[in-house]
Amino acid sequence: MEHLIKINLPGGVVSAGDLYEILVIAENAGARHIRFGNRQQLFFTINGDELEDMELEMLRAGIAYEIDADKHPNIISSYICDTIFSHESWLREGVYKDIFDLFTYRPQLKINLIDRHQTFIPFFSGNFNFISSDVSNYWYLYIRFPKTSRFYCWPSLIYSDDIPSISKKTEDVILKNKALFYDVPHIDEQLFFEKMTKGSAMPMQPLIAPLQLPDFYLPYYEGFNRYANKYWLGIYRRNELFEIPFLKDICNLCLKTRIGQLYTTPWKSILIKGIEPDDRNDWGLILDRYRLNIRHASNELNWQIEDMCEEGLTLKQQLVREFEEADLRTYRLSFAIKTQPKTGLLGSIIIKTQPSGTFEILHTVDFNPNSKEYISYKRRVKRIDLVQQLIELCNSYYNLSQNKTNLLVPVINETEEQPAIDTLLYQCMHCMTIYDKTYGDQQNGISPGTLFTDISAYTCPVCDADKDSFTLLER
Numbered sequence: 001m002e003h004l005i006k007i008n009l010p011g012g013v014v015s016a017g018d019l020y021e022i023l024v025i026a027e028n029a030g031a032r033h034i035r036f037g038n039r040q041q042l043f044f045t046i047n048g049d050e051l052e053d054m055e056l057e058m059l060r061a062g063i064a065y066e067i068d069a070d071k072h073p074n075i076i077s078s079y080i081c082d083t084i085f086s087h088e089s090w091l092r093e094g095v096y097k098d099i100f101d102l103f104t105y106r107p108q109l110k111i112n113l114i115d116r117h118q119t120f121i122p123f124f125s126g127n128f129n130f131i132s133s134d135v136s137n138y139w140y141l142y143i144r145f146p147k148t149s150r151f152y153c154w155p156s157l158i159y160s161d162d163i164p165s166i167s168k169k170t171e172d173v174i175l176k177n178k179a180l181f182y183d184v185p186h187i188d189e190q191l192f193f194e195k196m197t198k199g200s201a202m203p204m205q206p207l208i209a210p211l212q213l214p215d216f217y218l219p220y221y222e223g224f225n226r227y228a229n230k231y232w233l234g235i236y237r238r239n240e241l242f243e244i245p246f247l248k249d250i251c252n253l254c255l256k257t258r259i260g261q262l263y264t265t266p267w268k269s270i271l272i273k274g275i276e277p278d279d280r281n282d283w284g285l286i287l288d289r290y291r292l293n294i295r296h297a298s299n300e301l302n303w304q305i306e307d308m309c310e311e312g313l314t315l316k317q318q319l320v321r322e323f324e325e326a327d328l329r330t331y332r333l334s335f336a337i338k339t340q341p342k343t344g345l346l347g348s349i350i351i352k353t354q355p356s357g358t359f360e361i362l363h364t365v366d367f368n369p370n371s372k373e374y375i376s377y378k379r380r381v382k383r384i385d386l387v388q389q390l391i392e393l394c395n396s397y398y399n400l401s402q403n404k405t406n407l408l409v410p411v412i413n414e415t416e417e418q419p420a421i422d423t424l425l426y427q428c429m430h431c432m433t434i435y436d437k438t439y440g441d442q443q444n445g446i447s448p449g450t451l452f453t454d455i456s457a458y459t460c461p462v463c464d465a466d467k468d469s470f471t472l473l474e475r
Contacts, residue, residue, distance in 0.1 A: 028054070037268065041074040095160055113163070145182065230277070233272045233275060257275070303335045312337040335349050360380070376461065377389075427470060
């Protein structure tokens with residue numbers, strides 16, 4: 001029997017020495033490859049008869065790990081973006097490190113620490129999403145209640161040093177009141193606020209302005225790239241597998257050239273910063289030794305799939321091949337494949353598997369993957385028709401992008417008439433499906449042009465929620 005071993009790398013950062021120690025333990029236990037996850041964590045698999053010896057080595061090394069479990073999700077951060085993908089913020093390496101050091105407990109809910117000026121790391125994939133504000137050392141906090149799509153913006157900014165303690169208190173309130181705040185369709189936000197502030201004074205720094213999301217683009221995160229007077233190197237593996245001997249050589253070269261740490265990404269790749277020009281040839285030799293390609297097409301790099309999911313990986317590889325054959329442009333778009341419910345993957349375009357063996361295609365209202373508002377584009381799409389439907393949706397996006405204001409308009413079919421900007425939209429609070437009168441809902445027998453308020457009885461075509469579960473979407 002095989003076991004899956006998971007090790008968290010807080011913030012997606014690991015020292016070369018620590019990673020080398022992990023690799024040696026994994027190799028001694030019979031592992032041949034390492035994988036990295038959507039939350040910047042590390043995975044490997046071993047046979048059951050190696051488990052006892054591996055646990056002893058982990059204990060001696062003082063490494064926290066989980067076996068066939070994910071009770072403690074990794075804290076993810078945009079630390080990797082500092083100096084290469086983001087230059088505008090007060091948020092620098094030292095701030096991240098100070099916050100990580102203040103965590104004295106192992107979170108059971110997902111925490112994101114995000115620089116709002118970048119779009120490489122997803123904003124809202126956590127349960128507690130701390131997003132930098134314009135005020136130095138202060139953060140927005142967006143809480144996504146576990147197993148729901150409900151978000152709550154905390155009504156004040158959070159100071160950097162308070163992030164660990166507030167995360168702990170928020171987690172305690174939610175986990176001790178699961179019937180109210182965990183996997184439930186309705187959340188009483190006022191009650192949540194009262195429980196959070198009861199018995200102790202919460203720091204209250206007023207919100208000066210609402211969070212403004214940046215326009216999305218995915219930076220090309222592969223290959224050798226120059227910044228300042230140095231280089232960074234990004235390495236992506238098509239099958240998600242990194243050979244342990246290769247990673248050991250990477251660690252050794254980091255130590256030799258005094259590079260202190262490596263970074264993992266939510267795109268399941270690794271990145272090394274601080275490479276001196278004189279050392280670039282040595283890095284190239286490692287890539288040659290393991291025959292690694294570092295110039296994949298950008299439309300292969302802009303996908304997110306669930307961790308350790310062969311079904312999703314196989315579908316991604318098929319779609320990428322067909323995208324290449326069609327010479328499809330996917331710039332400023334990203335894709336996610338969901339084979340399981342409530343996985344939290346984000347993308348401009350979402351492909352969800354259905355129990356019937358078909359697929360549903362969704363996209364965000366503005367095609368920004370950090371948006372929290374989704375529109376169902378096509379349902380019950382057969383696998384043979386999936387690529388054509390995705391091509392049509394991508395082409396629709398570029399048609400609309402010629403006029404940026406139109407990106408707020410739901411896209412159903414590029415040949416259909418564009419709806420008015422002031423059209424009222426109603427959104428299901430459970431699955432975020434949107435009803436737009438311009439298109440009606442053919443699945444429920446509702447003709448285009450039908451006002452939502454004129455429908456006497458309605459059920460969500462995605463999750464079967466009743467009409468009362470829909471709320472007017474503020475535009």
